[in-house]
Amino acid sequence: MSGTRKAVLIGAEVYRAAIAAPPHPLATMRAPVAEDLIRAMGWLAAGQYRTAPVAGRAALERFHDPAYLDALEAAERTQEVPAEARARFGIGAEGNPMHRAVYRRPATSAGGAMLAARLTAEGGVAHVPAAGNHHAWPARASGFCYINDAVLALMEWLDLGLERLVYLDLDAHHGDGVEAAFARDGRVTTISVHEAGRWPRTGGTSDAAAGVFNFAVPEGFCDAELAFLMEARIVPAIAAARPEGIVFLPGADALADDPMSRLALSNRGLWAALEAIRGLAPRLIVLGGGGYNPYALGRAWAGLWGVLNGHAVPEALPPAALDVLAGISYFRGQSRPRPAHWLTRLDDPPQAGLVRDEVRRLAA
Numbered sequence: 001m002s003g004t005r006k007a008v009l010i011g012a013e014v015y016r017a018a019i020a021a022p023p024h025p026l027a028t029m030r031a032p033v034a035e036d037l038i039r040a041m042g043w044l045a046a047g048q049y050r051t052a053p054v055a056g057r058a059a060l061e062r063f064h065d066p067a068y069l070d071a072l073e074a075a076e077r078t079q080e081v082p083a084e085a086r087a088r089f090g091i092g093a094e095g096n097p098m099h100r101a102v103y104r105r106p107a108t109s110a111g112g113a114m115l116a117a118r119l120t121a122e123g124g125v126a127h128v129p130a131a132g133n134h135h136a137w138p139a140r141a142s143g144f145c146y147i148n149d150a151v152l153a154l155m156e157w158l159d160l161g162l163e164r165l166v167y168l169d170l171d172a173h174h175g176d177g178v179e180a181a182f183a184r185d186g187r188v189t190t191i192s193v194h195e196a197g198r199w200p201r202t203g204g205t206s207d208a209a210a211g212v213f214n215f216a217v218p219e220g221f222c223d224a225e226l227a228f229l230m231e232a233r234i235v236p237a238i239a240a241a242r243p244e245g246i247v248f249l250p251g252a253d254a255l256a257d258d259p260m261s262r263l264a265l266s267n268r269g270l271w272a273a274l275e276a277i278r279g280l281a282p283r284l285i286v287l288g289g290g291g292y293n294p295y296a297l298g299r300a301w302a303g304l305w306g307v308l309n310g311h312a313v314p315e316a317l318p319p320a321a322l323d324v325l326a327g328i329s330y331f332r333g334q335s336r337p338r339p340a341h342w343l344t345r346l347d348d349p350p351q352a353g354l355v356r357d358e359v360r361r362l363a364a
Contacts, residue, residue: 005124007308009044010112011035012052015130019099022331025260025292026097026144031130033298033328034288037346038305040320050119052112052128054104055152059114062159063151063181065139069103072146076103090141097144106147109133113149116285117156120245123282125308128153129301132249132289134175135200143173143200150247151181153285154188157245163187166243166281168234169194170226170273171251171289172261174203179212186211189241191234193217193226195254195261213237215362219262221254222353223269230276232363238280245283248274252291252300256351257342259332260292266348267300274307284308294328295342303346313346321346 011031020026038044060069071085079100081092092098099105109131116126134150135143154165167182169175169192179202182188189211192203196216203214215229238246250270254263278284286304291297306313317325325343341348 006045006048007125007127007305008050008116008119009035009038009048009305010050010052010116010126010128011130012108012112014101014105014108017101019101019105020097024095024097028292028294028330029328030291030294030297031288031301033294033324034129034301034305036324037298037302037321040318040324041302041306041311042318043306043309043311050115052108052115052130055107055111055114059152060107060110060147062155063138063148068139072103076101089139094142095144096141096146102146106133106149110147110149110152113153113285113287114156117153117160120283120285121160125284125286127286127305127308129288132251132287134169134171134249134289135173135177137177142177145177148177148181150175150178150249150287153247154182157283158187162244164242164244165189166238166241166246167191167249168238168246168277169249169251169289170254170270171249172253172258172263173198173290174200174214175249176200176202179203183210183212189213189237189243191237193229195219195221195263198261211241217263217362218356218358220353221263221265221359222351223266223272224353225355225359226265226269227272228355228359229363230273235276235280238277243281245285246277246281247285247287248277249287249289250274250300250304251289252297255291255293255296255300255348257296257348258291258293260290264351264353266351267296267303268347268350270300271303271307274304278308293332294330295325295338298328299346317344317346
């Protein structure tokens with residue numbers, strides 16, 4: 001099964017460049033915090049790291065419209081977006097930030113996700129924390145996402161001949177772009193757990209016959225409730241699909257410490273969800289997704305890598321990991337003390353709670 005091979009971590013230096021200024025939610029370091037923590041924990045062995053390539057145009061056009069990609073390339077080259085391109089493609093509009101690598105950076109995420117699919121073609125595990133841009137549409141940027149690397153990773157597997165795939169999304173926001181891409185493709189089952197009423201305000205219904213499962217959960221959704229849904233509905237649905245590969249987008253914005261949702265998971269809840277699915281397919285790709293508190297995101301995603309490699313989370317972090325946490329810059333609440341667990345621990349306090357009736361109804 002997927003846990004029997006050495007996992008591969010895929011990243012790139014392009015993610016260390018700033019792409020937005022406060023108060024934009026992306027005005028903070030994200031995936032590199034997780035990578036730095038993984039290294040500081042001593043959890044990255046020789047041969048486990050790969051640099052993500054920039055995806056070529058032909059690969060991107062497997063899903064995206066050429067005119068849209070032309071507009072992205074032109075925006076990066078000129079650092080300008082004409083009004084017509086803003087209106088038509090959403091580049092530099094609707095919260096989608098314009099920045100110096102507006103084409104190259106998402107194309108690198110796509111290249112990393114597709115590399116993960118190729119590396120796991122014969123089985124195995126890959127983690128691509130900077131990928132997970134699940135809102136991008138074929139010809140439009142959406143929800144801070146420009147190129148849908150999750151779709152492209154699944155397509156890469158399909159092109160390699162796989163015929164039964166599962167996409168599991170635990171981001172606080174519905175994985176609308178991925179669902180739409182495969183809603184009429186019986187080879188891909190899409191499962192999304194997201195906050196009810198949260199942007200993009202889709203994902204309120206399921207179609208099990210078409211392989212679409214949506215769980216729009218209430219505010220305060222906690223670890224116990226996620227564990228309940230996993231056991232009652234999600235794991236059985238995945239097992240029934242008999243997948244040859246699973247793409248898992250954990251997100252980090254459903255965590256209690258994230259400012260962009262009203263959900264209340266701990267990183268332990270995400271780690272337990274990964275444990276629950278990791279043996280259900282011979283191929284597993286773990287992406288990143290949303291998450292706008294770098295302390296919460298970095299610790300959660302580093303812990304996912306720990307799960308994939310069988311590393312126990314220590315009670316006391318090594319000095320190098322403490323240094324990474326101490327060096328994080330986060331514009332929100334700068335004048336207030338950071339909670340102790342942000343700076344001294346990898347694991348969150350558990351958010352156990354009770355399983356409410358409305359969550360039980362979702363599983364019925």
